[in-house]
Amino acid sequence: MNSFLLQVVTMSAPLLLLAMAGYASERSGVINIGLEGKMLTACFVCAAFAPQFGAIGGVVMAILAGIVISMLHWTLTQVYRIDHIVSGMAINLLASGGTGFLEASGFAKNTLTEAQRLPLWFYYAVALLAPFLLFWAANHTRFGLQHKSVGSDPSKARLLGINPQRIRLLALTLTGVFSGLAGSLLVSETSTFTKDMTAGRGYIALAALILGGWRPIPAALSCLLFGLATAVQIQLSGKPMFGMQIPSEIWKMLPYIVTLLALAGLLGRNRTPAGLGKH
Amino acid sequence: MSFAVSMQNISKRFGMVQALDNVSFEVQAGTIHALVGENGAGKTTLIRALYGAMMPDDGSILIGGKTVKFRNSADAIGHRIGMVSQHYGIIGELTNLENLVLGSEGSAILNKVAMQARATELATSMGFEFDWDAESSTLGPAGGQKLEILKLLWRDSQIMILDEPTAMLSPQDSEALFVSLKQLAEKGATVIVVTHRVAEVFQHCKRVTVLRGGIKIADHNVDDVTPNQLAEEIVGGAVMERPQPVSSSKSSVRLKIDQLSVRGEKGDMAVRNLNLEVKMGQLVGIAGVDGNGQRELFHALIGVTRPISGTFSFDGSQWDSESSRTRITEGLRIIPEDRHEEGIIEDWSLLDSAALGLQRLPAFKNLSKGTKKQAPSMAEMFDTKFGRLSDEIASLSGGNQQRFVAGRALSLDAQLILAFQPARGLDLNSTTKVYNEIRRVCQAGACAIVVSFDLDELLDFCDRIVVMAHGELYEPQTEVARDRAAIGRLMVGAG
Numbered sequence: 001m002n003s004f005l006l007q008v009v010t011m012s013a014p015l016l017l018l019a020m021a022g023y024a025s026e027r028s029g030v031i032n033i034g035l036e037g038k039m040l041t042a043c044f045v046c047a048a049f050a051p052q053f054g055a056i057g058g059v060v061m062a063i064l065a066g067i068v069i070s071m072l073h074w075t076l077t078q079v080y081r082i083d084h085i086v087s088g089m090a091i092n093l094l095a096s097g098g099t100g101f102l103e104a105s106g107f108a109k110n111t112l113t114e115a116q117r118l119p120l121w122f123y124y125a126v127a128l129l130a131p132f133l134l135f136w137a138a139n140h141t142r143f144g145l146q147h148k149s150v151g152s153d154p155s156k157a158r159l160l161g162i163n164p165q166r167i168r169l170l171a172l173t174l175t176g177v178f179s180g181l182a183g184s185l186l187v188s189e190t191s192t193f194t195k196d197m198t199a200g201r202g203y204i205a206l207a208a209l210i211l212g213g214w215r216p217i218p219a220a221l222s223c224l225l226f227g228l229a230t231a232v233q234i235q236l237s238g239k240p241m242f243g244m245q246i247p248s249e250i251w252k253m254l255p256y257i258v259t260l261l262a263l264a265g266l267l268g269r270n271r272t273p274a275g276l277g278k279h
Numbered sequence: 280m281s282f283a284v285s286m287q288n289i290s291k292r293f294g295m296v297q298a299l300d301n302v303s304f305e306v307q308a309g310t311i312h313a314l315v316g317e318n319g320a321g322k323t324t325l326i327r328a329l330y331g332a333m334m335p336d337d338g339s340i341l342i343g344g345k346t347v348k349f350r351n352s353a354d355a356i357g358h359r360i361g362m363v364s365q366h367y368g369i370i371g372e373l374t375n376l377e378n379l380v381l382g383s384e385g386s387a388i389l390n391k392v393a394m395q396a397r398a399t400e401l402a403t404s405m406g407f408e409f410d411w412d413a414e415s416s417t418l419g420p421a422g423g424q425k426l427e428i429l430k431l432l433w434r435d436s437q438i439m440i441l442d443e444p445t446a447m448l449s450p451q452d453s454e455a456l457f458v459s460l461k462q463l464a465e466k467g468a469t470v471i472v473v474t475h476r477v478a479e480v481f482q483h484c485k486r487v488t489v490l491r492g493g494i495k496i497a498d499h500n501v502d503d504v505t506p507n508q509l510a511e512e513i514v515g516g517a518v519m520e521r522p523q524p525v526s527s528s529k530s531s532v533r534l535k536i537d538q539l540s541v542r543g544e545k546g547d548m549a550v551r552n553l554n555l556e557v558k559m560g561q562l563v564g565i566a567g568v569d570g571n572g573q574r575e576l577f578h579a580l581i582g583v584t585r586p587i588s589g590t591f592s593f594d595g596s597q598w599d600s601e602s603s604r605t606r607i608t609e610g611l612r613i614i615p616e617d618r619h620e621e622g623i624i625e626d627w628s629l630l631d632s633a634a635l636g637l638q639r640l641p642a643f644k645n646l647s648k649g650t651k652k653q654a655p656s657m658a659e660m661f662d663t664k665f666g667r668l669s670d671e672i673a674s675l676s677g678g679n680q681q682r683f684v685a686g687r688a689l690s691l692d693a694q695l696i697l698a699f700q701p702a703r704g705l706d707l708n709s710t711t712k713v714y715n716e717i718r719r720v721c722q723a724g725a726c727a728i729v730v731s732f733d734l735d736e737l738l739d740f741c742d743r744i745v746v747m748a749h750g751e752l753y754e755p756q757t758e759v760a761r762d763r764a765a766i767g768r769l770m771v772g773a774g
Contacts, residue, residue, distance in 0.1 A: 140391070142384040145373075149381050152372040159332060159368050160382030161353035274372060 004231055012227025013127040014039075014186045018205035019212070019219045020130045021178030025070075027138075027214050028171035029151040029164070029275040033088030034073055035179060036202025037095030042066045042183020044099040047193035048108035050116040059118055062184040067176030069095070074172045078165050084277050092202070100195045108193040123185040130178070131220035138216070147171055151273035164279070207259050213271035225262065229255035281344055283308035283438055283469040284329065289338035291324055294666070298324040299335065300493045306438075306486075311460055311470040313480040313501075315513055316490035317706040318678030319664055322473045323365070325490065326440045329471075330362040331355035342438070356382070361436030363427040365443045365677060365704070371416030375426060378415050383434045401432045405459055419570050421452040428459055439463065442473045446703055448732065451568065457483040475706045477506050477513075478735070491515050510707060519711045530559040533726050534695055539589035541575040549575035551750040552589070557695075557726045562718055564741030565730045565752075567770055572750035573730040574616060577697055580728075581613060582606055593695055604639060610694020610725070614685050614701045618677075622684045625673035629665060630654045632672045633687060642691050653690060660686035661712055678704045685713050693720050696727035702736060714740040734766060746770050 018035055025032035042062040050058025069091060076087040102108065138144040146167050149157040154164040187193060204226055212219030237251040284306040291299040299321045306312045316322050327333040329340065331349030340347055342358050349355045369378050379398055395411050402409055407425045418426060424444060431439050445453035460470050461483065472484065480487050481501060489496040489512045496512050510518045534557040543549030549572040557563050565573055578584040580591065582603030590599045598606050615621035623632055633654035634643045643649035654668050661682035665675055672680060681704050688696060696717055702710040717727050731737050737744050738761060746753045746769040759765035
């Protein structure tokens, strides 16, 4: 049972951190389909730098990488006003191609030793606290309120003296931090970087965010649901059920089917931030 | 004399349009000052410059005698200037308290208890009441306007700019608003009201400035000028003769509504067992305070909402069981309440907008040919000012969007016109023109229902006035059919 719980946590924690990255960005009105690319880059950077700079250095570099890519997204969408989806997809392709190429050229080849990884409980603690912290910030701080307001109606916020670009810059910095953490956690769990190792987590995190109605705590619970489904899949995969041998491919579909059903069935009231993608 | 606001020789050009030409505008401290003019006269541009939302090309602004330069609204707010814009600055997704404090929260960490205490105190001082934790999307127009006033107080604004504040309010709420504004002016606030309602100027304001075509025409003490004189200055010539309403026609019934009941958004009974017959050629006005079921009635007639009981038919065609598509084909035309939500798609060109909602009519069988043919005449009907037909409709001013939407509704074989506040954002002569055109279409055999919260407008233009209160329809007795006081009593349910 303990190992099952651990599996749930292992499966959900990276998603959860990534969903918080998505929350910071999308609730401020910046569509962020590039979470996948941000996380992948962070994975690569952490794996590449931790051997030289140590565990903390690796995480710091991963966070910096997350921030740099987020700033690219901010510049493209807020300064040059490029379509948010296009910018996000470009980041995903760039990250996949770029890290794949560098890895093939011999970077980030090492398996991280114990000393080159931060302990997993650190990440789990952050993942546990982050949704509550963000929830509190949204309701009890000036930044949280302005963050919500520019995500709802940037032009009205501007007339109240708020600078939406500035708020979104800060929001995307936060996105960078969380995607950096999500990436380093994934690498810490596997110890090595492999090409496209994020395997669609960016999109699942986005789905969890939508499922949670762009609210941090429900989004975190959605990540746990996905983690649970994945853990169940791992437990049951390969075992006969009802006297039948169910192919493992079917089991692998389970978490995605759960997500899909949840998205289809539980989306009651539309909570999409009204200012998503607007200037 | 010292002025709270002094704008000197302000000029601003947008592309080909000279929006403001060397306009000077001075406002005495502690007064309510009206800024009047037709659409496109430059009123909104002038106050946007004062609020830092737009940088003028030329000219200077003095606040309390000191020259200032505003790069954005935050600068203006810093000089204790506050603005209530035409479309309201309230964000529906936030709570009332969050909207109140937004942009002026005081500290990085919000002290909600203290905030709520001060909010309640401010509200009480104005005689308002709010559920601070409720989402602002639940506020009606009058509630929104009150929250806007409190926002100005929260920011301790000394100079308050209100852009068409009564455009969506009932007579009673408008009256209450000006009572509040007078109260604030007596405490020393300087209030600038942009309006096109001449009556408001004379009832409530001390001074008035007239703009026309980007040029300042006149500055008066309100006591030194007559309503007619002011109206002529605004229009730049004679005020259009208003048509005489014709007596109720004896022709055949076209629209017949029978025992109609419709639920509102919150599940309440918004329309109750409503009966109404509209005859050929009739222009029926529905008077009433906002939120008494007018919206739901229209939505049911259009086909946006399904009624829970009752029927309605047009020329014998059972519309309640027909699709909106059929209703439109048979001649239903709409000038919707909220053009942003229901009338236009902001980033569509004028060409595409011409066919919006009417796309299945024969005129648009060939879409690109049809729009090229129809869009210019729709725009022309009420002199919509625009750049090119391929421009986004969002590039038009609010009044011009309304003109285009009205032109669209009245262009193609209209048989039943449903108009919700058709004069919203329009000036005197444009309003007259729109009603004239509705009447012309009616004389050709159509009929129309107009909802307006401005009783005077309905009295001026409609053949027959009915009143909606609490979802029920009342018809005044024939001897008081045009009696303002009697209709007013019905409006508040004291008939």
